Amino acid sequence: MNASPSGFSNPDQSLASRDAALPALSWLLDNGRLSQLLGETVRVTRVRYKPGTSLLVAFRRIRSGSFDYGWAYTLAAPAAKLLRRESTSRSRGGNMRVLRPVPGQQDTLVAVGGVEDDWALYKNLLWLREHGAERLGISSRQGGTLLAGGSVLRYKPERRLVLSAHQASTAVVIKAAAKPAAAGQQSHFLDRLRLHGVPLLPQLGDAECLDHGISACVAWGGGDLAGLDDESGAFAAGEALARLHGVADPHLQDGAGSWPAGITTQLQATRNMVSSLLPALEEPARRIEAELSALLLNGGQPGQVLVHGDFSPDQVLVGGSEVRLIDFDRAHAGTAEADLGSFAAAEETVLPASGGAPASGGSAGGASARGGSAGGPKTAGLMDGYLQAGGRFTQAGVDAWAAFRLFNSSVDPFRDRSPEWAADMSWHLSRARELIT
Structure with a gap:
């Protein structure tokens, strides 16, 4: 997969030029322009983009010597909706305001506010x-x-x-x-x-x-497994995961990994977003979507266990020789390999460039350098602990589910504002393809 196709040199600018329905998009994706619009220095930390419809960003700033967060939001033809929200915010003592970044364009509006003005929260x-x-x-x-x-x-x-x-x-x-x-x-x-x-x-x-x-x-422990090099913590996490998979809970239904609609919907949504963000990657994304769909669905529904649903090193807190698992809001009935593969994929995205994707930006060439099965040293420790506690899995299944997470998380570098999000997205797709071919 070519690491520098059209649109990679300035992907934010290229994206803004293609989405005429959101003329304010170029302001919200650029730290400098958004800072100019707000009159203070800010850095965008997270975005949620619906092509042709809306862009919502979170930004961070320093106020009174500490970090403070806010948001900015633009809609296609948004005037009435955003102005009504501004009026409601003022009536309850809020600080939301609506700005016009382009003089003379009355319908190009950007709503901004602090955390306390978040409409949904x-x-x-x-x-x-x-x-x-x-x-x-x-x-x-x-x-x-x-x-x-x-x-x-x-x-x-x-x-x-x-x-x-x-x-x-x-x-x-x-x-x-x-x-x-x-x-x-x-x-x-x-x-x-x-x-x-x-x-x-x-x-x-x-x-x-x-x-x-x-x-x-x-608050507990000295950090999570993502930020600690702790082989014993990874082993203990594997033992804990095996215990989780041994729990029978009739109250939980199929969730993100349900057969077949859940998987199909996730794959389609990811492919559509990849196509919108980087049209040059549309065909590779379609091929991976088809291969994952065939691999995960054509064999029928595997044995069901209680899975975490979003398992990764940062869901494991470490304190001395003990661990704690956190964040079960996505728990559902699924296959054991889904959790193991999810962990492996998450570890790969932060491995050094010689073995995987860089933690924040960088070359997309790590996929070919890594090769082999999914994961790194923490995944190996996790699997050892999992087997020791009686867990069972197939490596092919782990690799397939790791590819599934890598594919679906390929848009995260854009959402998390990685400086090299286009190259990082390409790496995710390349590595996903490598694991299933």
């Missing part, structure tokens, strides 16, 4: 301050929707906000989501996992918190 953040903080034993402040002394760890506009706060002298991590908690976050489900020996963090709050999208736990 607003009600749950307000409930957290007014009711949830007390239930969690955390101080709240007046005049805002965030918590006293809290800091933002991660932010995905209209999806979720992850905060760090304090319960007395103890650090607490709080997730505020736009929607009520999924089945994998409910107490009866987590209690069932504990009974089967799956190492988890104690959850704070109650059912009403979960109904308002609020979940929380005490």
Whole structure:
């Protein structure tokens, strides 16, 4: 696969020139132009793009000596909708505003606001301050929707906000989501996992918190497995994963890996987005889509176990010789190789350039250098622990599911604003193809 096809030299500019329905797109994808529009220095950290329809970005800035987050949003022919939202925000004391980046173009609008003005999160953040903080034993402040002394760890506009706060002298991590908690976050489900020996963090709050999208736990350990070189942690994570796969839970249905509609929908959505972002990669993406569809679906539905659904090194916290698995909101019935392959693919995306994709930008040539089965040293440790605890898998199945994750996550470098997202996307597709051919 050619690493430098048309549109790779300046992919953001090329994308903006093709999407005439969103004339403000070039402002929101460029840190310099967005900073100019806002009158302060910002850096875009996350984007959600719907071709010809909308672009929503999260940005980070420094205020009062610490990081602060906000968002910017543009729609095709958006005037009425965005102006109504601005009026509503002002009526409830918010700071959302609508800007016109191009003088004379009245319909080229960009709405901007802070985390507290997030349209989808607003009600749950307000409930957290007014009711949830007390239930969690955390101080709240007046005049805002965030918590006293809290800091933002991660932010995905209209999806979720992850905060760090304090319960007395103890650090607490709080997730505020736009929607009520999924089945994998409910107490009866987590209690069932504990009974089967799956190492988890104690959850704070109650059912009403979960109904308002609020979940929380005490901060634990020295970091996650993605940021630590810890062979014993990877082995222990494999043992924990085997215990998870041994849990029978009748309350969970097929999820992201359901047969066949879920897989087909994900593959099609990824191929469509790849085609929109980099038309030169449309044909390679179509071939990989067809090969993955045949590989994963034509053999029929494999044996079902309870899977994590988004398993990766950053879902494993490490503290000394112990680990804790986190974030079960995507848990569903699936195949064991899906979790193992997901972990392997996630590890490959941050391996050094000689063996995989660079962590942030860089050459797309790592695929041919790596070769072999999916994953790296942490995956090897994970598999050893998994087998030791009685788990079973096929390497071909792990490689196929690793290719599935690599393909579907090929658009993440764009969403996460990797400086070399076009090359990184090409690497994902090349490596996915390599694992299934």
